[in-house]
Ligand SMILES: Cc1cc2nc3c(=O)[nH]c(=O)nc-3n(C[C@H](O)[C@H](O)[C@H](O)COP(=O)(O)OP(=O)(O)OC[C@H]3O[C@@H](n4cnc5c(N)ncnc54)[C@H](O)[C@@H]3O)c2cc1C
């Protein structure tokens with residue numbers, strides 16, 4: 104006997120509704136005759152990816168999720184370009200604006216949201232648009248061909264992604280934001296400031312604390328007037344100031360509505376037979392504006408419509424990732440430290456990294472990451488699981504260690520339930536990915552992406568997808584080599600080789616010739632190119648100061664309160680009464696709040712105002728200790744044979760000689776040395792990048808050590824007899840590291856990656872060593888003391904003057 108199918112009508116051919124239908128078809132393929140109405144003239148597409156279309160990463164035809172063929176093969180009647188204008192819930196019928204009527208047994212409303220348009224005088228002028236659909240995207244692409252100036256109102260996720268896209272299209276873009284800092288709904292102040300600076304580096308401008316008052320122009324927009332009387336020119340205004348759920352149809356049909364269409368845990372509205380899902384739905388007082396919740400809602404709805412048991416929808420914890428190439432920002436859960444919570448922060452201005460974790464009752468409830476978001480997906484999973492994290496807080500803040508990380512991540516992934524969502528953007532569960540690997544034969548992230556769509560949108564889930572690949576494919580997993588950042592598919596070695604081969608001499612030239620995706624580059628590639636060019640062309644390359652981080656630009660370490668610390672060089676940790684007096688006098692004169700000995704045997708003057716830096720350096724008249732940059736930091740020594748009864752060699756003289764030899768050396772990452780006068784090793788030389796330990800009749804030379812978060816003991820490189828040999832080997836090692844490591848790669852990670860044997864082999868031939876030594880000498884001969892340079896150069900001193908209102912720290 105033929106089964107009678109029920110009639111299912113979906114209003115809204117967008118991501119939420121069609122996903123629920125797709126899921127239903129999997130659970131109960133023969134239960135319903137399905138009709139879909141969509142106001143837009145397209146099949147269902149990935150709205151998220153409009154940002155990537157605008158920014159040039161993806162073509163419009165690549166963002167279609169369900170082709171017309173899909174609707175056909177699933178026997179779905181599709182009415183595109185039809186807006187449903189009325190529902191007769193008594194006779195269970197819907198009516199479209201083009202005269203189509205459709206009867207239903209079950210009706211799903213998935214009408215999404217409308218962009219909120221500020222009701223400003225002049226908002227109806229030509230050139231004033233939102234950013235919500237394909238049409239808006241096409242208008243922006245067309246406008247950029249003839250017009251120059253764009254204003255984006257709203258510095259939230261959407262506004263910033265729109266602004267980045269418009270920059271890519273060649274427009275001059277300013278973001279008008281009502282608050283003091285951007286993305287305040289997702290970020291705290293430090294992360295927001297770091298983000299703004301990075302976007303400014305990419306060419307975006309900001310008008311902060313601006314209340315828009317009127318849009319000026321005749322037929323077409325000419326500019327925007329602000330409440331403070333100021334004015335900004337514009338040929339295009341994009342409003343991105345939030346969204347409001349599209350509830351008109353529901354309201355007019357007598358359904359209970361609030362901000363959204365009110366639904367219960369089973370996505371049922373107040374009228375029997377009518378459900379709502381996605382951005383239009385309000386569940387327990389929340390109407391979401393992201394895709395991840397709609398997959399969770401859609402799964403519950405599909406189960407119920409399929410007649411299966413479901414626990415119901417309990418609400419979603421959300422995370423966001425800004426989709427701007429070259430900028431890594433992540434935010435999840437409650438990031439603003441509500442009462443009864445404690446926060447842990449990590450800020451590294453040298454590498455441009457900021458992390459904040461918010462903890463309540465030993466559970467992670469929120470996180471903000473900037474610069475390094477590789478742990479975002481893992482942290483988000485912990486937030487969702489509400490797992491007890493006592494004792495693991497530091498590991499989480501400082502990053503799941505690369506060595507231990509794979510195994511600890513592996514066990515975490517193993518412990519995840521099969522239905523846990525790994526890719527929030529595309530609703531892909533752990534089980535679906537595992538199946539793609541185990542049954543589908545996927546052996547790379549690319550194949551998993553093609554097979555399941557996981558990692559195809561914002562890319563935030565990629566570390567987890569990679570983790571699952573390694574977990575289930577083991578040695579068969581193919582890790583595809585990645586570019587140094589989102590601006591290029593080229594890796595470090597290819598870039599260095601091309602710079603050499605084509606004799607590229609400036610950062611801009613490298614970006615142009617090697618076809619960077621972002622013309623301006625990003626916080627990762629700009630400083631690394633600056634380093635590679637300086638390393639390859641030491642005699643002609645002029646360092647690009649703007650490619651360096653704050654600390655290296657100001658030659659002082661920025662502190663959490665925005666002041667700086669000053670560390671003069673004290674060779675080998677040996678000072679004199681005269682120098683100590685000078686330091687004390689300067690500290691007193693400039694009211695330095697704290698004077699402290701560092702772990703590297705120097706004196707740190709903390710809490711110095713930026714404008715005082717040049718005057719202090721002038722009065723100190725000592726070389727910079729480079730306590731801030733990717734360069735030689737300190738050479739720690741013990742007293743050695745000069746005073747110690749165990750000492751076999753003069754560790755002090757050796758330490759001072761090495762520090763004088765290599766001070767100011769530019770390196771891929773910071774470099775620390777130490778010299779001990781006997782194997783008791785009081786200067787801890789075996790956790791330094793280059794450690795020298797005296798033995799009877801000579802020196803042991805050690806490499807690749809590290810203290811800090813991921814402690815690594817050194818490997819023994821060789822044993823030498825004379826002091827000159829120590830310097831020769833140290834020179835050769837440091838230059839070989841400079842020429843072969845990736846930017847920002849400490850010697851410990853580098854030695855681990857390439858293997859100590861390969862380093863030994865590269866250095867064993869004396870001729871090679873001398874050639875390396877000659878090259879490091881060339882580099883060192885070009886360096887100057889940065890403090891002196893600034894003290895003697897009035898133009899450079901100006902950079903330290905107090906900042907203007909829109910200036911940066
Ligand atoms: C540019 C952009 C980038 C985004 N990036 C992200 C991101 O990175 N991550 C993230 O999580 N979220 C992102 N979002 C948000 C995400 O796209 C939405 O959360 C998601 O699309 C909501 O899906 P929905 O189906 O509820 O609504 P929609 O996608 O808006 O779909 C609703 C559909 O219903 C149609 N419709 C409305 N009323 C009627 C009617 N009466 N009759 C017929 N059809 C009707 C509409 O035309 C629309 O096509 C982004 C949004 C935009 C605009």
Ligand SMILES: NC(=O)c1ccc[n+]([C@@H]2O[C@H](COP(=O)([O-])OP(=O)(O)OC[C@H]3O[C@@H](n4cnc5c(N)ncnc54)[C@H](O)[C@@H]3O)[C@@H](O)[C@H]2O)c1
Nearest residue numbers: 257258259260261262279280281343344345392423424426
């Ligand atoms: N990467 C992503 O996850 C992503 C990307 C794009 C859009 N989206 C989603 O799309 C939706 C829309 O994004 P959105 O950024 O418009 O919404 P939003 O509500 O997140 O941000 C709007 C921003 O506009 C600012 N604003 C409000 N009124 C203003 C005014 N008069 N002048 C200047 N600024 C003003 C607010 O302070 C806020 O920061 C959101 O739900 C968002 O989550 C997500």
Ligand code: SF4
Nearest residue numbers: 741747750780781785
């Ligand atoms: S390392 Fe040896 S020489 Fe140096 S202080 Fe310690 S015991 Fe003395």
Ligand code: FES
Nearest residue numbers: 526528560561562
């Ligand atoms: S979470 Fe965005 S692509 Fe997977």
